[in-house]
Amino acid sequence: MMQGYLRSDGRKGIRNIVAVGYLVECAHHVAREIAMPHREEDVHVIGFPGCYPNDYAQRMMDRLCTHPNVGAVLLVSLGCESFNKYGLERAVRATGRPVKTITIQATGGTRSSIAEGRAWVAEQRAALDEMQTVPMDESELVVGTVCGGSDGTSGITGNPAAGRAFDRLVAAGAACIFEETGELIGCEHIMASRAINPALGQELEASVAKAARYYATLGYGSFAAGNADGGLSTIEEKSMGAYAKSGSSPLSGMIKPGDVPPKGGLYLLDVVPDGEVRFGFPNINDNAEIAELIACGAHAVYFVTGRGSVVGSAVSPVIKICANPETYRRMADDMDVDAGRILDGRATLDQVGQEIYDLTLSLGQGKRTRSEDLCHQEFILTYKSFEPLGPSCLPH
Amino acid sequence: MTNTLPFLLLDERDNVLVVTRRIVLGDQLNIDGEIIEAMNDFPLAHKLARRPIRAGETVLKYGAPIGVATADIPRGAHVHVHNMKSGYTPTYTLDAEKGDEA
Numbered sequence: 382m383m384q385g386y387l388r389s390d391g392r393k394g395i396r397n398i399v400a401v402g403y404l405v406e407c408a409h410h411v412a413r414e415i416a417m418p419h420r421e422e423d424v425h426v427i428g429f430p431g432c433y434p435n436d437y438a439q440r441m442m443d444r445l446c447t448h449p450n451v452g453a454v455l456l457v458s459l460g461c462e463s464f465n466k467y468g469l470e471r472a473v474r475a476t477g478r479p480v481k482t483i484t485i486q487a488t489g490g491t492r493s494s495i496a497e498g499r500a501w502v503a504e505q506r507a508a509l510d511e512m513q514t515v516p517m518d519e520s521e522l523v524v525g526t527v528c529g530g531s532d533g534t535s536g537i538t539g540n541p542a543a544g545r546a547f548d549r550l551v552a553a554g555a556a557c558i559f560e561e562t563g564e565l566i567g568c569e570h571i572m573a574s575r576a577i578n579p580a581l582g583q584e585l586e587a588s589v590a591k592a593a594r595y596y597a598t599l600g601y602g603s604f605a606a607g608n609a610d611g612g613l614s615t616i617e618e619k620s621m622g623a624y625a626k627s628g629s630s631p632l633s634g635m636i637k638p639g640d641v642p643p644k645g646g647l648y649l650l651d652v653v654p655d656g657e658v659r660f661g662f663p664n665i666n667d668n669a670e671i672a673e674l675i676a677c678g679a680h681a682v683y684f685v686t687g688r689g690s691v692v693g694s695a696v697s698p699v700i701k702i703c704a705n706p707e708t709y710r711r712m713a714d715d716m717d718v719d720a721g722r723i724l725d726g727r728a729t730l731d732q733v734g735q736e737i738y739d740l741t742l743s744l745g746q747g748k749r750t751r752s753e754d755l756c757h758q759e760f761i762l763t764y765k766s767f768e769p770l771g772p773s774c775l776p777h
Numbered sequence: 778m779t780n781t782l783p784f785l786l787l788d789e790r791d792n793v794l795v796v797t798r799r800i801v802l803g804d805q806l807n808i809d810g811e812i813i814e815a816m817n818d819f820p821l822a823h824k825l826a827r828r829p830i831r832a833g834e835t836v837l838k839y840g841a842p843i844g845v846a847t848a849d850i851p852r853g854a855h856v857h858v859h860n861m862k863s864g865y866t867p868t869y870t871l872d873a874e875k876g877d878e879a
Binding site for chain 2 (some may be wrong): 532533534536537566567568571593596597600601602603604606609610611612614615616617618621622687705706707723724
């Protein structure tokens with residue numbers, strides 16, 4: 382049985398971290414220095430680098446600071462940035478979590494801010510370590526999935542295996558989220574046919590059409606040079622492989638970054654901004670996508686890689702599923718699951734899917750991922766703009 | 778199903794096969810009963826033509842269109858960015874900068 386940390390909104394966390402959030406890049410160093418002595422003790426740095434305000438970033442920070450895996454929050458402000466630190470601190474306090482804001486300009490600069498921050502974090506860490514857990518059912522889980530450093534193996538081993546694990550979780554009542562509409566270009570019609578009603582199907586198709594327009598304006602697809610080295614020739618081919626991560630459950634809804642799925646089921650996360658093209662590429666790298674999945678409440682994220690990514694994330698554990706057996710031999714220490722076994726007949730898709738599913742539940746029983754052990758706590762948040770969800774996106 | 782061939786057919790409708798074990802120039806490949814000599818090395822997960830594909834023809838993998846052939850491709854040949862393109866956005870590669878390492 383999994384054990385979770387019960388939060389005031391009824392959600393449960395499988396981790397109990399202290400989040401140290403910088404509210405502008407100018408406060409990043411101080412935040413990092415505050416967290417550094419505790420980097421192996423679940424004190425993670427998150428933050429927003431921009432000095433101009435942005436509703437999306439504010440909402441992302443709000444959702445991350447009140448994520449069920451987070452037990453306490455230290456905000457680090459320079460003092461003159463535009464981020465609404467008062468609103469964020471209020472939102473965190475309203476959940477009953479310990480929260481404190483350090484304003485560097487008021488505290489007297491770098492040294493005194495670091496000292497004050499470290500003292501507070503040490504106190505919170507000790508208090509959180511005493512917190513009792515409660516039993517947690519798998520139906521209470523939210524799990525996300527991304528793929529990155531994809532190659533031609535991703536779509537035939539790791540992604541469909543992650544899809545099998547998703548099928549198991551959805552059947553058990555959990556919420557599962559897949560994403561990157563820009564990497565679903567070419568399979569929008571197939572995907573829409575899995576929606577639980579036609580109106581949702583239209584929303585799903587529209588989200589991919591929006592992504593295609595967005596990327597066409599920028600001149601590049603969501604496709605890196607290494608994808609081609611790995612045998613992928615076009616965005617459509619990459620998409621078909623990426624789409625396999627979603628498994629075969631019916632599609633219950635579409636959400637945007639920061640929306641928590643209202644109940645169990647399979648959800649598409651629309652990550653491409655609404656309106657005219659602004660602020661550049663939708664997600665400038667894999668961690669931007671991982672942060673958005675976590676902001677939607679994901680307790681854990683599956684990361685399927687063929688070329689060999691090493692990243693983890695702040696806030697929630699990342700399970701790295703290596704699709705390519707040659708990559709696994711080179712980088713086994715970074716990988717949680719060797720899905721490339723499927724290619725040479727050492728395992729079936731169902732077996733690897735089961736392994737991923739079992740590993741997911743074990744994260745709620747004290748097991749840690751390779752990237753957690755290696756202190757990978759990547760985090761990035763940039764500018765975006767979204768309209769609210771349409772009425773057809775979350776049927777009944 | 779045990780697959781002793783070094784490639785995989787993902788869907789009956791496909792006109793490409795996916796390499797599951799490295800293929801070396803000169804290897805004898807049994808493609809749907811016809812023996813063809815590999816025209817080049819194939820890294821893992823690259824594609825080869827299951828049958829002749831004409832320029833302009835849709836390339837099918839997973840039973841779905843993944844792009845269009847830009848040249849006539851003989852059976853057994855490597856199918857990649859040099860002879861097919863996206864129907865959506867162009868594919869960016871770093872080949873030009875790799876020089877002698879490529």
